[in-house]
Amino acid sequence: MLDFDNLEGYRDADTYDLLNDLSEVESKFYFDLAVQQGGPILDVACGTGRFTIPLAERGFDITGLDITPEMLELAKKKAERLNVSVNWVHADARQFDLSCQYRFIFTTGNSFQHFLDRASVDGLLGSVHRHLEEDGVFAFETRNPNISLLKTDENIEKDAGSWTDNYGYHCSSTYRRSYDHITQLEHYIFTNRRWKEVSKVVETVEPFALRYFFPQELESLLFYNGFELEEMYGNFDMSPFQADSPLMVCVCRKRQK
Structure with a gap:
C-alpha cells in the first residue's frame, strides 16, 4: 500500500520517549480500567512502555507487545532500571499467538491509526479477540475525523517542534x-x-501516514470482528462523544453470540 517504511520514525526510540509523555488524563483513563478489570493485561503496540511500565510498577501482571525492536529494547532497559517485571513480546499486532487470554487488552497513543487498510484492522481485531477473556475489556482511542480540519492547510510547511536529544544534539x-x-x-x-x-x-526527509475511521465505520468494524462497542467517549475525561470531539475513546467487549 505504501512505498516506504511507515515505522521508520519509531526506530529512534530515545527521541520518541523524550517527546511523548503520558498525559495525566490519558493515564487515569487506562489505569482506572486496569483497576476495574484486573490482570492479566496486554498492552498492544506498547512502544517504549510509557504505560506498560507504570502499570507493572503498580503490581499488575502485564505483557507489552510491539513490532519495533528498538522500542522494545528501550522499554526493557527502562523496566530493568526500575526493577519491575514485564513480559515483553516482539510480534506483529496483526498476527500473534501468545497461547493465553487476558482480562484487559488496550492499545493507546492513537496506535489504532497505524493499521492502514481493512486487512490490517481485521488482523489486529482478530488477534485481540482471540486473546481476550469472555468478559474481558478491549480499549483504545483514535482521532475523530473532522473533514473540514483535515482539508485545511494542506501542503503548507508547519513547525513540528525543536528539542535537544540525549546525545546533546x-x-x-x-x-x-x-x-x-x-x-x-x-x-x-x-x-x-x-x-x-x-x-x-x-537533514533527513521522512514520510508517514495515518488512517482515519468514521464513527459508524468503526462500530461496524468492531461488530463484524466480534466486539460490542459499550462506550465511545469524546476524550479521556469520559466526556460524551460529539461531532467536534478530538477523539473516539472506545471500550469494547466480546459480542455475545
Whole structure:
C-alpha cells in the first residue's frame, strides 16, 4: 500500500520517549480500567512502555507487545532500571499467538491509526479477540475525523517542534500534510534536522501516514470482528462523544453470540 517504511520514525526510540509523555488524563483513563478489570493485561503496540511500565510498577501482571525492536529494547532497559517485571513480546499486532487470554487488552497513543487498510484492522481485531477473556475489556482511542480540519492547510510547511536529544544534539522538525479522502489516509512529509554546529546540519526527509475511521465505520468494524462497542467517549475525561470531539475513546467487549 505504501512505498516506504511507515515505522521508520519509531526506530529512534530515545527521541520518541523524550517527546511523548503520558498525559495525566490519558493515564487515569487506562489505569482506572486496569483497576476495574484486573490482570492479566496486554498492552498492544506498547512502544517504549510509557504505560506498560507504570502499570507493572503498580503490581499488575502485564505483557507489552510491539513490532519495533528498538522500542522494545528501550522499554526493557527502562523496566530493568526500575526493577519491575514485564513480559515483553516482539510480534506483529496483526498476527500473534501468545497461547493465553487476558482480562484487559488496550492499545493507546492513537496506535489504532497505524493499521492502514481493512486487512490490517481485521488482523489486529482478530488477534485481540482471540486473546481476550469472555468478559474481558478491549480499549483504545483514535482521532475523530473532522473533514473540514483535515482539508485545511494542506501542503503548507508547519513547525513540528525543536528539542535537544540525549546525545546533546539540537533537533528540529517541520512537516507538510495532506488528506486522501478515498483511502482515508493522512500523509505527512517530515523534514528533520540535527546538529551540534550550525554549519553541520544533517537533514533527513521522512514520510508517514495515518488512517482515519468514521464513527459508524468503526462500530461496524468492531461488530463484524466480534466486539460490542459499550462506550465511545469524546476524550479521556469520559466526556460524551460529539461531532467536534478530538477523539473516539472506545471500550469494547466480546459480542455475545
